[in-house]
Amino acid sequence: MERHHVLAIVNPRSGLQLGLQAANTLQTSLQQAGCQLTVITTRGPGHATHIAAAAELQNFHCIAAIGGDGTIHEIVNGLMQRSTPAQIPIAIVPAGTGNALALQYNLLSVRDAADKILRGHPTPLDVLQVTQQHSTTCCINIAGWGAATDINITAEKLRCLGRSRYSIAALLQILHPHIRPASITLDNHSLTGPFLFAVACNTRFAGHRMLLAPDARCDDGLLDVLLLRPTSRWNLLKVFQGIADGSHRNLPGIEYLQGRSITIHTSSPDPLNLDGEISGTTPITATVLPAALRLLT
Known part of the structure; x- marks a missing residue:
């Protein structure tokens, strides 16, 4: 060897x-x-x-x-x-x-x-290039907005609870959801209206074993995008429960899409979740850079 x-x-x-x-x-x-x-x-x-x-x-x-x-x-x-x-x-x-x-x-x-x-053996790794007004960051996991950021902010405050902090933060989000207006463009497809979250995923999982994007691959040159529109607290509970095994994608309010680039515009700057870290604000554009790096797998 x-x-x-x-x-x-x-x-x-x-x-x-x-x-x-x-x-x-x-x-x-x-x-x-x-x-x-x-x-x-x-x-x-x-x-x-x-x-x-x-x-x-x-x-x-x-x-x-x-x-x-x-x-x-x-x-x-x-x-x-x-x-x-x-x-x-x-x-x-x-x-x-x-x-x-x-x-x-x-x-x-x-x-x-x-x-x-x-x-x-080395295998290709797609990278998400996230462009904000004054900076550019590369991500390998997610670029999230809305509840995806709110939950992470709350979870960071509960870090002493270990991995369970994400579940507790999600429960608090269900009890007090924050609905935001936004204009979202995925490739050439425009979506408007209020949303609870928008997440562009490069990996299937986010947080601790949350199967957010079941079809996501890190070598296909595509973003897997989840959008959640306003829904009842009961359905919101089912959505967050479903994220544990990927069954959330067919629930009311969820849109599961794929594309190569997503842009999010909001009425005022909103914080972002970039690979689990709170970093920067909207507006953003996240674009896939296919096979930008390599992993040993």
Whole structure:
């Protein structure tokens, strides 16, 4: 077997703060297989982006992203900022709360990640380019507006509750829904009127095992878009229950669409959920960049 040299970027604060433990487990597994691991621990928000943008990568087999979706988000943005496209693949080491991209590829443990580093193959990864009025960000999971943002804001305030915080935040949203007017364009198709949320998905899962977009793939060059129009609290409860297994897509008020670009305009700036982080405001345009990066799967 070829001897690999892996660059590991570790977020020690992601999820339940299991990043360093996951890094130690991965290092033991790779060393037993004769591989070398260079570990860099992030010092705060944005540091993983800086590392991925500035590191000398030519001698590494892959970048191991040890953390959650936020850590992968930063690494992806760093790689996309490089002056020449980064050909180095990303290996996902799940150590966050949601781990949506890891779930997409059934990577459930550090052992799974080590196996992909040793025996996996690079596969294309689509990236969502999200353009706001004064900035551009790259996403690999979701770009959400409305309740998708409200729930995340509430969940962050309940972080001490661990993974259950998303369910509690969703229940609070059901009790006190916030309906907003918006103008949405998906490719050349225009939709107007009040909405509860609009979410552009690159992955099937969002948050912790919420099967938001059952048909989403990360290599098809398409966005899977969910729109929810105003509905009763009872139906809203069924929608959020259905997200657990994907059965929500056929409920009243839900529109499940696909396209390559979505634009959202609102009457006033509204906050956004970009890969689980509250970042920026409307208006936005999210466009798929097909096969912009690579994953080890």
